[in-house]
Amino acid sequence: MSRISARGFAVASATAVTTVGAVVGVAQGGAAQPGNDAEATASDSTLLADLPVGQQAEVQTASLTQQADVQAIAADTTAKKSAEEAARKQAAKDAVAKQKAAKAAAQAAEEQAKAAKEAKERAETKAATARDSNRGDVGSFPQQSSYSVAEVQAIARQIVPSGQFQCFSNIVNHESTWNYQAVNPSSGAYGLVQALPAGKMASAGADWRTNPATQIKWGLNYMNERYGSPCDAWGYWQANGNY
Structure with missing residues (x-):
């Protein structure tokens, strides 16, 4: 490889790294830093123009591939966070539903116990009334x-x-x-x-x-x-x- 080609690939690598850093910064919620990186990119882009057309295409393809990889990682991270958040919300809904079901079951059991108690009291009252009625039956003596x-x-x-x-x-x-x-x-x-x-x-x-x-x-x-x-x-x- 010639000096120009080696230098071109070095420049392309630097450009790709700078580009990747910018993309990663955006994926992580941080703003891309202007200044030296932008100047380096502009300078490297000028040097890239010195390369033959075929080599320029190779360098640009490599850069775009790295950018796509970074974007895929960022998208995967975002999807994972969304899935975790959805799972957390669903778990909270399930917990509330179980709590309501348990409360309803307890209330139903309490009502059944109350009904059973009232039925028992009515039966006892009826039996006592019958006994009292028999007590007053003079003909039974x-x-x-x-x-x-x-x-x-x-x-x-x-x-x-x-x-x-x-x-x-x-x-x-x-x-x-x-x-x-x-x-x-x-x-x-x-x-x-x-x-x-x-x-x-x-x-x-x-x-x-x-x-x-x-x-x-x-x-x-x-x-x-x-x-x-x-x-x-x-x-x-x-x-x-x-x-």
């Missing part, structure tokens, strides 16, 4: 010719709700000492709860004179309707000495 105090109390325990029995018992104990045939000689009050007038107990059954179950049913209804419960009636009795 076979009538006897006479009853002991223990027998009368046993009947009362089956009719009066367990949480109210002690209050009911306190009143009956003070009014009649559990004697279902007790009579107040001055007022005419009669029976376990000393109904006055005594005939009011007929609303619970025609056998009110001889059946303690009928008297207990009437007394329980009276306390519930007038005071709210046997315990409320007992509270009134304690404050006033009567009910």
Whole structure:
């Protein structure tokens, strides 16, 4: 190769390097630096003109190939960053979707548990109502010719709700000492709860004179309707000495 050819290729190499540097600078977001590089490029371009046409084409082809390589690298880097950003955004969307799904599942489970609890409470209330209804069924107690105090109390325990029995018992104990045939000689009050007038107990059954179950049913209804419960009636009795 001649001196001119060697010098031309050297100049071409310098030109290519300068051009590549400029392209890389742009790909990396930096501005190309004017000044010495531009002057060198202009000078090298002048020297390039000294080369034969065929060699000039070779040098220019090499320079363009290097530029294309740099541009391809820059494009690949940009594409990679775009793909990473898209993946990050998709991951964030997926996380939000999973969080919403988990929240919805938890809410559904809570609603199901609440519905199950309410259904259980309704069933228990229904069963308690049925028990209370059976408690008040006087016909479920076979009538006897006479009853002991223990027998009368046993009947009362089956009719009066367990949480109210002690209050009911306190009143009956003070009014009649559990004697279902007790009579107040001055007022005419009669029976376990000393109904006055005594005939009011007929609303619970025609056998009110001889059946303690009928008297207990009437007394329980009276306390519930007038005071709210046997315990409320007992509270009134304690404050006033009567009910």
